[in-house]
Amino acid sequence: MKKETTKPGIGRYEVRLAGKGGQGMILAGRILAEAVALYDGRNAVQTQDYGPEARGGASKSEVIISDGEIYYPKVMNADLLVCMSQEASDRYYYDLKRDGLLIIDSTNVDRSPTTRVVAVPITELAVKATGREITAAMVALGLICGLTKIVSEEALEKAIRSLVPKGTEELNVKAMHAGLEEAKRLLEAGLPISLPREL
Amino acid sequence: MRTAFLQGNEACAYGALAAGCRFFAGYPITPSTTIAETMARELPKVGGVFIQMEDEIASLAAVLGASVGGLKAMTATSGPGFSLMQEHIGYAVMAEIPCVIVDVQRLGPSTGQPTSPSQGDVMQARWGTHGDHPIIALSPTSVRECFDLTVTAFNLSEKYRTPVILLMDAVVGHMREKVSLPAPEELEVIDRARPNVPPEWYFPYEETASDVPPMANFGDGFRYHITGLMHDRAGFPTQRLDEINAWLTRIFRKIDAHVDDIAITEAINVEHARTLVIAYGCTARAAKEAVYMCRRHRVGLLILKTLWPFPKDQVLVAAHEAQRVVVPEMNMGQIALEVERLVGRSKVRRVRRADGEMITPQEIRAAIEYKE
Numbered sequence A: 001m002k003k004e005t006t007k008p009g010i011g012r013y014e015v016r017l018a019g020k021g022g023q024g025m026i027l028a029g030r031i032l033a034e035a036v037a038l039y040d041g042r043n044a045v046q047t048q049d050y051g052p053e054a055r056g057g058a059s060k061s062e063v064i065i066s067d068g069e070i071y072y073p074k075v076m077n078a079d080l081l082v083c084m085s086q087e088a089s090d091r092y093y094y095d096l097k098r099d100g101l102l103i104i105d106s107t108n109v110d111r112s113p114t115t116r117v118v119a120v121p122i123t124e125l126a127v128k129a130t131g132r133e134i135t136a137a138m139v140a141l142g143l144i145c146g147l148t149k150i151v152s153e154e155a156l157e158k159a160i161r162s163l164v165p166k167g168t169e170e171l172n173v174k175a176m177h178a179g180l181e182e183a184k185r186l187l188e189a190g191l192p193i194s195l196p197r198e199l
Numbered sequence B: 001m002r003t004a005f006l007q008g009n010e011a012c013a014y015g016a017l018a019a020g021c022r023f024f025a026g027y028p029i030t031p032s033t034t035i036a037e038t039m040a041r042e043l044p045k046v047g048g049v050f051i052q053m054e055d056e057i058a059s060l061a062a063v064l065g066a067s068v069g070g071l072k073a074m075t076a077t078s079g080p081g082f083s084l085m086q087e088h089i090g091y092a093v094m095a096e097i098p099c100v101i102v103d104v105q106r107l108g109p110s111t112g113q114p115t116s117p118s119q120g121d122v123m124q125a126r127w128g129t130h131g132d133h134p135i136i137a138l139s140p141t142s143v144r145e146c147f148d149l150t151v152t153a154f155n156l157s158e159k160y161r162t163p164v165i166l167l168m169d170a171v172v173g174h175m176r177e178k179v180s181l182p183a184p185e186e187l188e189v190i191d192r193a194r195p196n197v198p199p200e201w202y203f204p205y206e207e208t209a210s211d212v213p214p215m216a217n218f219g220d221g222f223r224y225h226i227t228g229l230m231h232d233r234a235g236f237p238t239q240r241l242d243e244i245n246a247w248l249t250r251i252f253r254k255i256d257a258h259v260d261d262i263a264i265t266e267a268i269n270v271e272h273a274r275t276l277v278i279a280y281g282c283t284a285r286a287a288k289e290a291v292y293m294c295r296r297h298r299v300g301l302l303i304l305k306t307l308w309p310f311p312k313d314q315v316l317v318a319a320h321e322a323q324r325v326v327v328p329e330m331n332m333g334q335i336a337l338e339v340e341r342l343v344g345r346s347k348v349r350r351v352r353r354a355d356g357e358m359i360t361p362q363e364i365r366a367a368i369e370y371k372e
Helices: A025-039 A084-093 A122-131 A133-148 A154-161 A169-191 B007-018 B033-046 B056-068 B077-095 B122-127 B143-160 B170-174 B241-256 B283-293 B312-318 B335-343 B361-369
Strands: A013-020 A043-050 A056-067 A078-083 A097-103 A118-120 B002-007 B023-024 B049-052 B072-077 B101-107 B114-116 B136-138 B163-169 B176-181 B265-268 B275-279 B300-306 B307-309 B324-329 B350-352
Touching: A013 A025, A013 A084, A013 A133, A025 A043, A025 A056, A025 A133, A025 A154, A025 B002, A043 B114, A056 A084, A056 A097, A078 A084, A078 A133, A097 A122, A097 A133, A118 A133, A118 A169, A118 B007, A122 A133, A122 A169, A133 A154, A133 A169, A133 B241, A154 A169, B002 B007, B002 B056, B007 B023, B007 B033, B007 B072, B007 B143, B007 B163, B007 B170, B007 B176, B023 B033, B023 B056, B023 B122, B033 B049, B033 B072, B033 B170, B049 B136, B049 B350, B056 B077, B056 B101, B056 B176, B072 B077, B072 B114, B072 B143, B077 B101, B077 B122, B077 B163, B101 B143, B101 B170, B114 B170, B122 B136, B122 B307, B122 B335, B136 B143, B136 B335, B143 B170, B143 B176, B241 B275, B275 B312, B275 B350, B283 B300, B283 B324, B283 B361, B312 B335, B324 B335, B335 B350, B350 B361
Parallel strands: A013 A078, A078 A097, A097 A118, B023 B049, B023 B072, B072 B101, B101 B163, B136 B163, B275 B300, B275 B324, B324 B350
Antiparallel strands: A013 A056, A043 A056, A043 B176, B002 B176, B101 B114, B136 B307, B265 B300
């Protein structure tokens, strides 16, 4: 979709977080959206898709961020795509904008659909930082925050603290910081993509 | 006003509580479960009752009992459970028992695709139970509207002593948005009319000027009979043609004569629109995006928040100058049938999708711009 033709599309930024059920993609989407909407003062809508399985099926969460009203709540052409599984990467790459940002979890994705990709061993980083695979979603959020600035660090931390299970706040915030660190390292090295300008 | 980041299902539950709902009976089913979860958490705090029943048939039965006992009551389900509830929806129409039934639509038929959205229950809401009768069905497009239309659903059910169906969908139900909810004093809440006569003078199904007889609580000393059979003004079974006919015409009149009060629509750029899009539920959001994409082409949009009774006048006025009417919906063409009979079949272009994915703005745009 070209920006100049859509009034509600101005400033519209589309995020898709995809993986397997149990990887925390829906919680991550909720945290990102709530951080942006409640603490950063922008507008955000979050939707979720998952299969009937409790764990293991395809699972994705989408967040639309805008300074204006958001009508269509789903991704049309993703500005940012985070893939935590091979299946997600294979399936959703084609919805990415030409200059969009693709982040894959290289712990789980062996075959990247493109070389214009930020490949980070997200799950591995999570295990290193907290000893828990399940915090990979928070590492991913830290990465998103550090690389794109679509959400502020303070807002993200607040949202994590309010939405993760009680007693796991420190663990999850630690994982987020691991993602932020990695983002900093990547930015210094230079990225194979152009980052969104208006945000 | 309080600002929160809520799911449509949660907003629906908070709307019910704000409207005075104090009883919920249900059986969990995706994608409606978070309504039940929220009610289970919140109802005890306000002295209400939450019951998880053995199935959906019993759920609506319990809701009807609670309503007859004087509480505002609700249940929430999805397609498979909505099918099971049809028998008691008919009973509620017959016995004129106010209640709200939420159907968060998912892809059917049968178990279908439990986690995928659909708008396939539009005609089931209208004709799912047997016999000829009017019904009220509302359909929200946003989280805030889930709150508002739940309040409206309770108000209409109390005002007209009728079951009201809230047709949500898996997108709107599971979507999270920033909302500002109104404070209790900002809301208009309607309660059913109670009898102001001594118990021995009371007739529960009496003809009144408003066509809606006052309703006494069971257990308050007003002795009366409730049945699914055709009944006289005292509630006892009757075979007298004059009584049957009077009842049936009154039951239609009480809704039909007040369509203006019940039919809620939102019109965007419909004046002089050459092309009109008519949409509802989550699809209305795709339609809004599409209409803004095509705004150079004199395209208007009419969003239906009330599906039944069908907002005939609003559709006719909005489509007055339209050469083409585009009706996108996540089924094979249900509301399109109603539109076709009003504006003529040749003008209507259906945009149909029933695979569990939302219709995209691009699909609607293609129908708007299609060259015959």
